[in-house]
Amino acid sequence: MITPAVETAARTAPLPAYVYDLDHLDGHVAAIAATMRAGPGRVEIHYAAKANPDEGVLATVARHVDGVEVASGGELAHVRRVLGPDVPVAFGGPGKTDEELAAAVRHADRVHVESRHELRRLAAAARAAGVTAQVLLRVNVPGGPGGVLRMGGGPSPFGMDPGEIDACVAELPPEIALVGVHAHLASGLDAADCAAQGRAVLDWAGGFAARHAVALAEVVIGGGMNVDYTRPDEGFDWAAYRAALRLPDRGPTVRIEPGRAITAYSGWYVIDVLDLKRSAGEWFAICRGGTHHLRTPVAKGHDQPFTVLPTGAGPGHAGPVTVVGQLCTPKDVLARRVPVDRIAVGDRVVFALAGAYAWNISHHDFLMHPPPTLLRVGGGADQV
Ligand SMILES: Cc1ncc(COP(=O)(O)O)c(C=O)c1O
Structure with a gap:
């Protein structure tokens, strides 16, 4: 439960103290990445920086993941400062300000769009910057297996109902490149529930792509992998989760964006x-x-x-x-x-x-x- 390096620090540090064991973190993320990258299909990991944006933590995690998900202009600036211009960053989250949208089109590689209104404002920001915004539309897929922190599957300020996503596609401005869809429906899910939620999003995305005859390069199925605080020595079952996603060999890149289960x-x-x-x-x-x-x-x-x-x-x-x-x-x-x-x-x-x-x-x-x-x-x- 306590690594030797942490115990040594805990016995001597001026208190109170937080101790991060970066070797422990390095091994943990490396193992997750190896499990998730094993086939079939292609899975990418974006670390949800909101879980812990500490510089040492970010630098350690970044060695093993494909990018970082940020949810504010502050996180975007921080991640760029710590990790530099090359790490892929996706900007998501509700209530983006005009300043944040302007920063997103210049400094983020992807934007997760939360509403039609936001899509129009993002297009204006992209037009002003003379760029094309790479967009994933955040969908609130109905139903879903629940979870401790529910953010979708029912009435929610997060994401859009499927009908709204259809309306976005019908009015896509020229400054917007539709890369894919995004969902994060709940947190605190065990491997079976998390995979069922991911599958529900993937199935919905498949139907959506066929209905609109669009090719989706990427589908983000969210984070939400559980950390069991009553069993600190048992981690989320990544292998069971990966298998239960039942990904085909070919298909869109599937991206997950875990936070808690990476750094806790x-x-x-x-x-x-x-x-x-x-x-x-x-x-x-x-x-x-x-x-x-x-x-x-x-x-x-x-x-x-x-x-x-x-x-x-x-x-x-x-x-x-x-x-x-x-x-x-x-x-x-x-x-x-x-x-x-x-x-x-x-x-x-x-x-x-x-x-x-x-x-x-x-x-x-x-x-x-x-x-x-x-x-x-x-x-x-x-x-x-
Ligand atoms: C959009 C989004 N992605 C990913 C996460 C990370 O969730 P977790 O830390 O439970 O894995 C969150 C958490 O709130 C989120 O809102």
């Missing part, structure tokens, strides 16, 4: 116990840090898995403990009533699965506590 396993958040007390029969470990650094357990409603490094002294406590942070809110809970062999004041608590939607989705400034130290280990990375 390679990040750890380390804090130490400042106080240990009993309240109305329950034990609480109050730690240096909290959900302003690691909002993931509150956002997703789980206990963040953790290990106690016995670096403290004192009598300690054995049994269920609720691990909380320093914020003046009862919501500042990282893990609730989790049994431990022993926890004491001064112990270091190492939270796993903190490499995705963790630091970057947290409300850093609430109560003005200091930010965590950021450590990158492995990958020839320097401490920052």
